[in-house]
Amino acid sequence: MSVQPPMRPRPRPGNLREFAEEIESATGLRVQIVGGSLVMSPTPRGKHAGVIYRLEETIRPRLPKSLVAVEMASIEMPEDPDDYVTPDLTVCPAEFLTSDEWLIDPHDVELAVEVVSQSEKARDIRQKADWYAVACVPALLVVDPRHGTWALHTRPSNGSYQDTRPGKYGEEIPLPDPLALSVATGDLPLYGDGNSARPR
Numbered sequence: 001m002s003v004q005p006p007m008r009p010r011p012r013p014g015n016l017r018e019f020a021e022e023i024e025s026a027t028g029l030r031v032q033i034v035g036g037s038l039v040m041s042p043t044p045r046g047k048h049a050g051v052i053y054r055l056e057e058t059i060r061p062r063l064p065k066s067l068v069a070v071e072m073a074s075i076e077m078p079e080d081p082d083d084y085v086t087p088d089l090t091v092c093p094a095e096f097l098t099s100d101e102w103l104i105d106p107h108d109v110e111l112a113v114e115v116v117s118q119s120e121k122a123r124d125i126r127q128k129a130d131w132y133a134v135a136c137v138p139a140l141l142v143v144d145p146r147h148g149t150w151a152l153h154t155r156p157s158n159g160s161y162q163d164t165r166p167g168k169y170g171e172e173i174p175l176p177d178p179l180a181l182s183v184a185t186g187d188l189p190l191y192g193d194g195n196s197a198r199p200r
Contacts, residue, residue: 047189051115076103089113106135116144
């Protein structure tokens with residue numbers, strides 16, 4: 001007589017975080033829950049990781065002691081157990097580094113940074129930006145190494161960002177208060193040939 005393996009519960013509202021953690025543990029993929037849907041992406045590598053590294057290297061030493069820049073820390077959607085995202089870089093209170101929590105309250109986040117992967121679709125980028133706005137993350141920086149561009153989204157209200165400042169590699173990114181610093185972009189890696197480039 002054959003023994004059937006135990007039935008595993010299926011993903012459903014209320015247990016998506018459990019499934020996300022199992023997938024991350026089994027595959028090493030980064031798993032997020034955006035709008036109630038599981039979203040999986042490979043861990044950053046190569047130039048994608050290079051963009052994150054250089055941004056962190058620029059931002060971290062210029063932060064007040066009360067704030068830190070951390071990689072791969074997840075932000076929760078308030079009052080929704082099925083939604084969270086994991087930005088490539090998050091600026092949040094230094095207390096997070098001594099906390100047992102793995103989710104950050106979006107109201108404690110000063111800046112979230114998303115670096116677009118080579119295979120990411122425009123629809124997915126828009127959907128994630130809307131998520132941050134709904135959660136009221138005050139500033140979202142999206143860097144796109146495919147085209148050598150960036151966009152700084154600020155003033156979330158009614159589920160969308162009211163201000164968006166676009167720019168290109170080579171132009172400084174003016175981060176809003178309380179960060180109040182400019183980030184150089186001329187040395188950020190660009191996908192394709194070469195280590196870094198500025199759009200022509």
